[in-house]
Every structure is written in structure tokens, then in C-alpha cells.
Amino acid sequence: MKPDPRRILAALAPGAALALWLLGGALLLGATLSPEARAALGPLLTGTATLIAGWWFLAAAAGAWLAARFYEAHVGATGRLADATRLLAGDPSAPSIMPHGAGRERLLTEAINALADERRRLEAEMARRVEEASRAVALERDQLGALMAELSQSVLVCNLDGRILLYNGQARVLFRRLSRAPESAGGAELIGLGRSIHSVIDRALVTHALETIDRRRARGEAAASSQFVTTTPAGHLLRVSLAPVRSEGAAALSGYVLLVDDITDEIAAQSRRDQSLTRLTEASRASLAAMRAALEMLDFPDLEPAERESFQRVVRDEVGALSARLATLASETSEDLLTRWPLQEMLGADLVTAAAQRIEAVTGRAVAVGEVDETLWLNVDSFALTQALAFLADRLTREQDQPPLTLRLAPAAGGWGHLDLVWPTGDGAARGPRGWRTEPMRLEDGVSPLSARDVAERHGGEIWLAHERTRGLSFFRFLLPLASGLETEPATGERPEYYDFDLFAASDAARALDDRALETLSYTVFDTETTGLDPAGGDEIIQMGAVRVVNGKLLRGERFDQLVDPGRSIPEASIPFHGIRPEMVRGQPRIAEVLPAFHAFAADTVLVGHNVAFDMRFLQMKEGATGIRFDQPVLDTLLLASVAQPAEESHSLEAIATRLGVAVTARHSAAGDALTTAQVFLKLFPLLRARGIVTLGQALRAAEASYYARLRY
Amino acid sequence: MGTKVLIADDEPNIVVSLSFLMKREGYDVLVARDGVEALETIRAERPRLVLLDAMMPRLTGFDVCEAVRADENVRDTRILMLTAKGRDSDIARGLGAGADAYVTKPFSTRDLAARVRDMLA
Numbered sequence: 001m002k003p004d005p006r007r008i009l010a011a012l013a014p015g016a017a018l019a020l021w022l023l024g025g026a027l028l029l030g031a032t033l034s035p036e037a038r039a040a041l042g043p044l045l046t047g048t049a050t051l052i053a054g055w056w057f058l059a060a061a062a063g064a065w066l067a068a069r070f071y072e073a074h075v076g077a078t079g080r081l082a083d084a085t086r087l088l089a090g091d092p093s094a095p096s097i098m099p100h101g102a103g104r105e106r107l108l109t110e111a112i113n114a115l116a117d118e119r120r121r122l123e124a125e126m127a128r129r130v131e132e133a134s135r136a137v138a139l140e141r142d143q144l145g146a147l148m149a150e151l152s153q154s155v156l157v158c159n160l161d162g163r164i165l166l167y168n169g170q171a172r173v174l175f176r177r178l179s180r181a182p183e184s185a186g187g188a189e190l191i192g193l194g195r196s197i198h199s200v201i202d203r204a205l206v207t208h209a210l211e212t213i214d215r216r217r218a219r220g221e222a223a224a225s226s227q228f229v230t231t232t233p234a235g236h237l238l239r240v241s242l243a244p245v246r247s248e249g250a251a252a253l254s255g256y257v258l259l260v261d262d263i264t265d266e267i268a269a270q271s272r273r274d275q276s277l278t279r280l281t282e283a284s285r286a287s288l289a290a291m292r293a294a295l296e297m298l299d300f301p302d303l304e305p306a307e308r309e310s311f312q313r314v315v316r317d318e319v320g321a322l323s324a325r326l327a328t329l330a331s332e333t334s335e336d337l338l339t340r341w342p343l344q345e346m347l348g349a350d351l352v353t354a355a356a357q358r359i360e361a362v363t364g365r366a367v368a369v370g371e372v373d374e375t376l377w378l379n380v381d382s383f384a385l386t387q388a389l390a391f392l393a394d395r396l397t398r399e400q401d402q403p404p405l406t407l408r409l410a411p412a413a414g415g416w417g418h419l420d421l422v423w424p425t426g427d428g429a430a431r432g433p434r435g436w437r438t439e440p441m442r443l444e445d446g447v448s449p450l451s452a453r454d455v456a457e458r459h460g461g462e463i464w465l466a467h468e469r470t471r472g473l474s475f476f477r478f479l480l481p482l483a484s485g486l487e488t489e490p491a492t493g494e495r496p497e498y499y500d501f502d503l504f505a506a507s508d509a510a511r512a513l514d515d516r517a518l519e520t521l522s523y524t525v526f527d528t529e530t531t532g533l534d535p536a537g538g539d540e541i542i543q544m545g546a547v548r549v550v551n552g553k554l555l556r557g558e559r560f561d562q563l564v565d566p567g568r569s570i571p572e573a574s575i576p577f578h579g580i581r582p583e584m585v586r587g588q589p590r591i592a593e594v595l596p597a598f599h600a601f602a603a604d605t606v607l608v609g610h611n612v613a614f615d616m617r618f619l620q621m622k623e624g625a626t627g628i629r630f631d632q633p634v635l636d637t638l639l640l641a642s643v644a645q646p647a648e649e650s651h652s653l654e655a656i657a658t659r660l661g662v663a664v665t666a667r668h669s670a671a672g673d674a675l676t677t678a679q680v681f682l683k684l685f686p687l688l689r690a691r692g693i694v695t696l697g698q699a700l701r702a703a704e705a706s707y708y709a710r711l712r713y
Numbered sequence: 714m715g716t717k718v719l720i721a722d723d724e725p726n727i728v729v730s731l732s733f734l735m736k737r738e739g740y741d742v743l744v745a746r747d748g749v750e751a752l753e754t755i756r757a758e759r760p761r762l763v764l765l766d767a768m769m770p771r772l773t774g775f776d777v778c779e780a781v782r783a784d785e786n787v788r789d790t791r792i793l794m795l796t797a798k799g800r801d802s803d804i805a806r807g808l809g810a811g812a813d814a815y816v817t818k819p820f821s822t823r824d825l826a827a828r829v830r831d832m833l834a
Contacts, residue, residue, distance in 0.1 A: 282768075285797035286724060289818030293730035296822040300737070307733065314726040414801045431783060462806040465779065479805050 010071040014063025018056060077105050081112070088116045137576050139245075139254065157245065159255040162197045162206065174262055175200070178232050197258065200232050201240060204445075208354070208383050209242045210256065215350050227344040228383060229263070237264040276329050283325050287318040294318075343459065345483040348376035348409045348417060351385065356407055358386040359393040362443055363405075367393070370408035376417050379483040381458055385419075387448055388455040388463075391441040392421055392476050395433040415482050416461070422475040425467065432465045432476070452476075513606065513633060514697030518685055519552040521696060523635075524602035525678035526560070527670045528615045529578035531570050535621040540566035541591055542580050544598055545670030547678045548605065552685070554678050560601045561671040563588040578668055595619070595628045605632065606696065610653045610677045612636045633696060637681050639703035644687035646706075656680050716833060717758055719743040721751035721777070722766035722795065727818075731764060734822050738829065748772025752780055755787050762833055764825075767796035767807065775810045782811035791832045795820070 030038060045052075084097040096116065099109040154171035158164055178200060197206075209226040216224035225243040232238060241259040246252065294314040297303075303311075349372050356367045393405055403423035412418045425431070441448040441455075456463035461479040468475070513521065526546035532539035546560035563580065565588045575581060609615050612634055619630055641651045648659065657664050657676055660683040664676050688694075693702050718740040720731045732742045743758055745751035749771045755763060763781075767774035774794055781787050794812040796803060807815045813832060816825065 281799070282797040285799065285818040286727070289795075289797070289820060290724060290726035290730065292819045293727055293734070293822050297730045297733055310729055311733075314729055317726055412805070416801070416805070460800075460802060462802045462809070464775070464806055464809040466809055466811075467782075477809060479802055479809075 004076065007068060007071050007076065010075075011064040011068040014067050015056075015060025018059050018063060022052075022056060081105065081109060085112050088112070134576070137573065154260040156197060156258045156260065157255060158197050158258065160253060162203060164197055165255065171260065174260060177262065178234055178236050201230055201238070201258070205230055205240075205383055206242065206256070208386070209240075210244065210253070211354065211357075212346070212350065212382065213242070213244055215353065216347075229344075229381065235264075236262055237267050239263045280325070280329055284322060287322045287325075291315050291318045343379040343381055343481070343483075346378055346380055346382050348372065348378050348419075349374050351378060351380060351382055351419070352407050352409055354382060355386045355389045358390045359405065359407075362390040362394050363397045365397060365402065365405070368404065368406040370406040370422065372407075372409045373411055373417075376409060376411055377483040378417055378419075379459070379481045381455070384448075384450060384455045384458060385478070385480075387441055387443065388450075388452045388478075389419075389421055391443055391448075392433075392436060392452060394443060395436055396421075396423060399433045411482070412479065417480050417482050419478040419480055420475040422473050424472055425474040426472045431474070436465075436476075437463065514700070515695055517694055518688070518696060518699060522551075522605040523549040523608045523678075523681070524560075524605040525549055525608040525674050525681055526598075526602070526615065527609060527673040527677060528618055529580060529668070529670045530618060531566055531568065531574055533614075535618045538568065539618075540564075540568055541594075541618050542566050542570060542585055543578065543670040544594060545672070545674040546598065546601060547671075547674050549608070549678050549682065552682065554675075554682060556675070559671060559674075560598060562594050562597070564594050565590050567591075578670075591622055592626050595622055595626050599628045599630065602630070602632070607632055607634045608637065608677065608681055609634070610637045610673070610680075612638075633700060635681075635696075635699060636703055637677055637684065639706045640684050640688065640699060641680070643693065643702045643706045644684050644691065653677060653680070660684075715739055715741045716762070717741045717743060717760035718829070719745060719751065719754055719758070719760040719763045721745040721748070721754075721763060721769065721774070723747055723769045724766070727766075730822065734826060735764075735829070738826055740829075748774065748777045751777050755781060755790060756784070759787060760790065762791040762793065762829060764829075765792055765794050765812070767794055767798055767803070775806060778807070778810040778812050793828065793832065 033041065081097065088094050088097065096113045097109050099106045099113075154174040155166075155168045156164055156171050157166035205228055209228055212226045213224045216226075225241055227239065227241045229237060229239050239261040243257045243259075244253050245255045245257060291314065294311040297311045298308065352369055352372050356369055359365075359367045389407070396403060396405065400423070403425075406422040408418075408420045408422060410418050410420075437453045438451045440451055450458075452463055456478055459478075459480050461481060463476060463478050466475055466477055467473070524546050525548070526544065528541045528545075529543040530539050530541050541564050543564060544560060544562050548555045548559075563585050565585045567590060570580065570582050570585070607616075607630060613636065616630070616634060619628075623629055637653075637656070638651045641648070641656045645651075645656075645659070648655070653673065653676060654664055656662075657680055660680055662676060662679040662683060665672055688699065688702075691702075693699050716739075718735050720728055720735065720742060721744075722728050722731070723746055728744055732744060735742045743754055743760055745754045746769075748769045751763070751765065751769070752772060754760070755777075763777075765774045765777060769777075772780075774796065778792055778794065781790055781792065792812045793814045793816060794807045795816050795818060796807065797818045799817045804815050804817075814828060816828070
């Protein structure tokens with residue numbers, strides 16, 4: 001053990017003090033004696049010096065022992081305790097302090113240990129809550145993002161069980177219409193948190209849509225969604241678009257978002273028009289055929305008068321019938337028969353796979369997949385079609401001695417495809433099960449009101465039974481329309497992408513800039529942080545940040561960075577996104593003061609932002625109140641990036657920055673994001689030039705075209 | 714005895730002209746007013762050719778066509794379908810059902826007569 005120098009000093013101190021005290025006494029005594037007495041005392045003391053020294057030594061040793069003990073008990077131990085406490089403060093995982101010493105020290109040690117334990121517990125609790133909260137926020141963001149992006153539609157978010165987790169106002173309106181309950185219930189029996197969507201949308205349809213998405217995902221499409229059309233118990237026709245929700249970073253589904261449109265009226269009207277047209281056409285053809293044939297017979301010169309009379313009567317008859325038919329059709333408005341069913345585009349190979357799975361599930365026997373043209377895209381109601389194929393396969397299996405079945409798909413002339421369910425019949429003629437074409441499809445898990453023919457007619461196609469004598473095969477052949485096969489572009493982004501091109505409508509004065517090269521212009525690259533996503537619903541700007549880009553150079557020094565008092569609360573849930581707490585905006589200027597300043601900062605520049613329509617909407621909302629109008633041209637780095645790198649999937653700011661080698665700093669502060677956006681913007685110039693986009697006008701037009709490209713999915 | 718031709722159509726106004734035409738062409742003309750009657754006549758009379766309207770009551774022309782092709786005894790009957798349905802899918806369906814030719818109404822009687830002559834040649 002290393003000797004503690006302070007402890008040695010403490011031990012030596014009593015001896016030294018006693019020596020000084022003795023010396024002082026001796027000097028005092030010496031001063032009071034006469035010189036003779038001093039001289040006499042000298043030899044006297046010399047004799048007893050050893051005794052005196054020994055006496056002092058005894059006292060010094062005792063003092064040293066006592067002092068050392070005292071030091072040990074009250075200074076050394078406390079020091080060690082302080083050291084251990086400091087260690088514990090710095091590193092919560094350090095072991096508890098071993099209690100020793102007596103009484104007070106021991107109590108103090110125990111108290112410190114208790115404090116450390118409490119701190120560890122709090123820290124663990126905090127970590128747990130933070131993790132919980134961030135997971136919840138991540139999930140909310142996923143759902144909210146998908147929801148807000150399509151506000152004009154009815155949006156519902158469901159978990160995998162079909163329980164509604166979230167719905168918007170439009171959905172409520174729609175479900176009120178779908179409801180068959182009394183007015184007072186107002187659709188609340190259909191829509192509500194925790195209620196099942198399957199009271200309106202069949203579970204099998206949702207399952208089918210999710211399987212379709214999984215197949216597309218397995219093929220590498222990032223954010224696939226699926227569309228289908230369904231009827232409700234009340235007879236409404238709904239077009240549903242389903243997008244999966246996945247938990248952060250996980251491939252597993254956590255639920256799905258449904259976008260729902262009521263297309264009943266639209267389809268009914270369209271169907272009526274189509275019906276009228278078809279009936280008129282077919283009936284007219286028949287009449288014309290009769291008239292033409294009769295007239296051509298009248299051309300024969302050698303007719304008997306009776307024959308002539310009969311042909312003339314045919315013409316008179318048919319003219320009358322045609323007129324009557326036209327009159328009826330004109331007055332007829334309400335008859336609804338067949339419906340042209342809205343179809344979804346699907347890769348033919350996917351349809352075959354889905355059908356094969358369904359058939360196997362129904363018949364319990366494997367289905368071979370024969371020649372399938374992998375490039376064909378079909379326009380189909382895949383649910384109804386797989387049902388029909390399963391129904392036919394089931395009937396064949398039951399009634400024809402379990403023939404081996406094969407599915408095949410081939411293109412046909414005139415934009416059609418042949419989807420065949422094939423089985424061998426040898427030399428015999430093709431023979432379908434009784435009523436296969438017109439009977440309602442009956443499967444183990446339910447009866448459809450449709451027949452196989454109805455399903456074919458939904459597609460504007462046909463179904464028939466055919467026989468290939470040369471190969472000894474029979475097959476049911478569906479004639480199905482081909483689709484153009486366009487892939488949908490998934491809308492991604494952590495913030496809903498608002499696109500409102502009225503915002504981009506530049507004033508006349510701004511057009512002069514259109515012909516100038518991008519590099520020569522001055523820009524204000526900006527970003528805002530807000531309390532939420534809905535400016536019309538009362539959300540406000542709480543921070544504005546901007547940097548300037550002039551002549552192709554980023555001016556880091558010229559920046560705008562301002563917190564804004566929103567004049568309302570900041571939702572707790574939004575804080576993780578911008579990190580701005582209510583106390584931070586207290587005493588900050590209001591937007592009415594900030595906007596004029598920002599307007600001045602941005603004067604005579606082109607505004608640039610990422611997904612800038614979102615920010616512009618907030619600025620526009622304030623136009624009336626502040627009189628501040630931003631009428632300069634506006635460029636969106638999101639759109640420009642999608643123009644410059646159309647093949648890339650994600651055009652989120654992070655994704656672009658990473659691709660272009662821009663370091664992302666201070667993400668989700670307005671100024672930090674503005675800085676990143678500006679760097680990204682500059683890196684886009686050469687990429688745009690490579691695509692022939694040089695001037696501002698070209699960039700604006702390209703961005704607009706890109707916008708429409710994104711819409712037209 | 715001449716070649717037997719069956720005219721199967723439910724509209725008397727076209728049957729009048731078609732039977733006159735076919736008789737002038739020198740065929741023995743049979744007439745059926747619906748699908749069932751047409752199928753019975755085909756099986757009973759074995760006409761060499763049928764002018765078959767696609768849309769008839771009881772049994773459509775497509776059904777008649779499929780039934781004929783599935784029947785060993787009358788499988789080789791020539792079938793010319795006449796129809797007011799002009800969509801591609803209808804034509805494909807008609808040929809898929811086994812018709813030898815498909816003619817959309819209205820048609821030229823001269824062409825029809827020539828077509829029938831070719832099919833019986």
C-alpha cells in the first residue's frame with residue numbers, strides 16, 4: 001500500500017507541535033532567568049536531556065497514533081467514499097460501494113448506494129419509454145404519411161385483423177352513405193375505431209390483395225399496392241386501393257391503408273350508356289340486315305306479285321320497328337343490366353400463380369402451370385377470375401375422374417389474351433360439366449351470384465369450351481383484355497407530398513427569368529417546420545430556415561433561421577420531428593412579423609424547397625392575413641430529382657442526399673434541411689443539364705411533367 | 714334431291730329473304746325458329762350447312778354450335794354464324810364455339826350466297 005503523504009503529515013503533526021511547545025517553554029524560561037542562573041541550569045539540564053527527549057517521544061508517538069486514527073476515520077474514508085461516489089456518478093454500471101467504517105460513514109454509503117440504484121432504475125425506465133414512444137411515433141408516421149397523401153379520398157388504416165385504427169372525415173361521409181342503419185346512427189355502426197372493416201369489405205378480397213402485393217414485392221417492386229372493386233351489402237360499388245403498412249425496418253406487415261371510392265353512380269351511368277348503345281347497335285343491325293336482304297330480293301326481276309308484296313312488307317315492318325326502338329331507347333333511362341366492371345392491371349403470370357394456388361386450395365390437387373407468356377399484362381378482376389377458374393376446376397375434378405389440370409396463358413389477336421384451363425380428353429369431344437357456363441359459382445367457402453359467363457362478361461370478354469383434337473386436349477378458354485402494363489410509381493416520403501400546381505403558377509413578371517440558365521440565377525432555398533401537416537386545419541409554422549444560392553454558389557453565411565411563435569400549442573407527437581419545444585418559441589415573433597422579413601430575404605430570387613408545395617401551402621394560407629405574397633417561380637428538388645434520376649425509387653431528401661454524396665447535418669431543423677436541400681439542388685444542375693434541362697423555364701416544365709407522371713399511375 | 718340448308722333465325726323478316734335466296738340458289742331449305750328446334754332439325758334432317766343466328770331464344774347459336782361439334786353424328790355440319798353482335802370478342806367466341814364462318818349483320822345477300830357456295834364446294 002502506498003503511504004498517503006497527508007496521512008504521514010497528520011501523524012507527525014502532534015509530535016512537531018509538542019516539540020514546538022516545549023521549545024517555546026524553554027525559550028520563555030530562558031528569557032526570564034538571569035545569565036548566571038542560565039549558566040547554572042545548562043549542565044543541570046544536560047543530564048536530564050535524554051529523559052526529556054524520551055518524555056517528548058512518548059507523547060509524540062501517542063499523538064501520532066491518535067492523529068493517524070483520526071485522519072483515517074474522518075479524512076481518508078470520506079475521501080474514498082467521495083471517489084467511489086464520483087465513479088458511480090460517471091458510470092451507472094459500476095458496482096455499489098462496499099460499506100465500511102463506522103456509524104455515520106456506513107449510513108452515508110448506504111444512502112449513496114440507494115441513490116445510485118434509484119438512478120439506474122429511472123434510466124432503464126426512461127430508455128424503455130423512449131423506445132416505446134419512438135416505435136409508436138414511427139408507426140404513426142407510416143400510417144399518417146399514407147393517410148395524408150390522399151386526403152381527397154376516404155382513407156382507412158386497419159391492422160391485419162381488419163380492425164380500423166384510423167379513418168378520416170371523407171371515410172366517415174362515405175360510410176354514412178353506405179349505411180343502412182337509421183339516420184341517427186349515421187354510419188357509426190360501420191366505421192369506428194376498433195370496428196371490423198369486414199362488415200363492408202370481404203375478408204377474402206383483402207387477403208387476395210395482400211397476396212398480390214406480396215408477389216409483387218417478392219419480384220422486387222418496392223411499395224406495391226393493389227386495387228380491387230367490391231360490392232357492399234347495401235349494393236354500393238366500391239373501388240378500393242390497398243397499400244400495406246410495414247413496421248419500421250421490418251418486412252412483416254403490420255396493417256394496411258385503404259383508399260375507398262364509391263363508384264356506384266359513375267358505373268351505373270356508364271353502364272346504362274353502354275347498354276343503350278349496345279342494344280341500339282345490335283337491334284339496328286338485325287333490322288338493317290332484314291331490310292337489306294329484302295331490298296336485294298326485290299331487285300330480282302322475275303318476282304311473283306305475292307313475293308314482291310312480302311318483301312315490301314318486311315321493309316315496312318322493320319322501318320316501323322326501328323323507329324319504335326329508337327323512341328323507346330330515348331325515353332329509357334333507368335334500366336341497369338350488365339355492369340362494365342372496373343378492372344385492375346395485373347401481370348398475367350401473377351394471375352396464373354394466384355389461380356393455381358386457389359385451385360389447389362379448393363380441389364386439393366396440384367395444378368401444372370403450362371406455357372405462360374411472362375410479358376402479358378391483363379386487365380382483370382383477379383378475384384372473380386380466380387374464383388371462376390377454381391369453380392371450373394372443382395367441377396371437373398368432381399365429375400370427370402380427377403383429370404390432371406394445366407393453366408396456360410397466351411396472347412391472342414387484337415389486344416386479347418387466352419387464359420386456358422386445360423385437361424386431357426384423348427380423342428373424345430370436349431364436354432364441360434352441366435351448367436358450367438351459366439350456373440352461379442358454388443365453392444366450399446361460399447356461393448357467388450356470378451356465373452363463369454358473368455365473370456367473362458365483366459371483362460368484356462368471353463369463355464368457351466374447346467377441343468384440340470391433334471393433342472387430345474380440352475380446355476375452358478377465357479378471352480381476356482390485355483393491359484398496357486404500366487407500373488405504378490409508389491409515392492414515398494416521410495411527409496405527405498402535397499401537390500397543388502396552382503401554387504406553382506408564377507406571375508407574368510416572373511416569366512422573364514424563364515430563359516436564363518439555372519446557374520446564373522439567385523435562389524432562396526428554404527424549409528419550414530410546422531405544428532402539423534394541415535395548414536387549413538389550423539397547423540402553423542414554428543420555424544423557418546433558408547440559405548441563398550447565388551451564381552451556382554451556396555452562401556452559407558447568408559442564412560435565415562427563425563423560430564416562430566405559432567400562437568397555439570405544439571402537439572407533443574410532432575416534437576420528435578422538429579425538436580422544438582413550446583418553451584423555445586415563447587417570446588419569439590409571430591408569423592405576421594416573420595413573413596415580411598422572409599419575403600424581403602427571398603426578394604428577387606427563385607424559391608427552392610424539397611416537396612415545396614407543402615411549405616408553399618402554409619405560406620399561401622397566410623397571404624390573406626399578412627398581405628405577403630410569394631409570386632416568384634418555385635422549384636421543387638423532389639420533382640427535379642425525379643426528373644434527373646427517374647429510375648430511383650425514393651426521392652426523400654435523405655435518399656437523394658446520400659445518392660449525391662451530400663452530408664446530412666441537423667436533419668429536421670428548418671435551417672439544417674434548407675442547407676441540405678441547397679447542396680442537393682446544386683448537385684442536380686449537371687444531372688439536369690445531361691438531360692437537356694438548362695434554363696429555368698425548362699426546369700419548371702420538366703418538374704410539372706414529372707408531377708403529372710407521378711399522378712398518372 | 715338437292716343439298717339441304719337449314720336457316721335458324723327467330724326473326725321471320727330475315728328468314729323470308731334468306732329462304733327465298735337459298736331456294737333460288739337451288740338448295741332444299743329448312744327453317745328453325747329457335748335454338749332447340751335448330752338442333753333437333755340438324756340431328757333429324759342432317760343439313761349440310763346451317764345459317765345460324767347467334768341470338769335465339771331457348772338455345773343461343775353459340776350453344777347450338779358447341780352441341781353440334783360435340784355430337785359425333787352431326788359434327789361435320791358446316792356452320793355459318795349470322796349475328797348482330799359485332800365485337801371482336803363475339804367473333805372470337807363464335808369461331809371458338811366451332812363455327813366455320815362468321816358473318817355480321819347486315820350483310821350482302823350476293824356475298825352470302827357466294828360464301829355458302831364456297832362452303833359447300
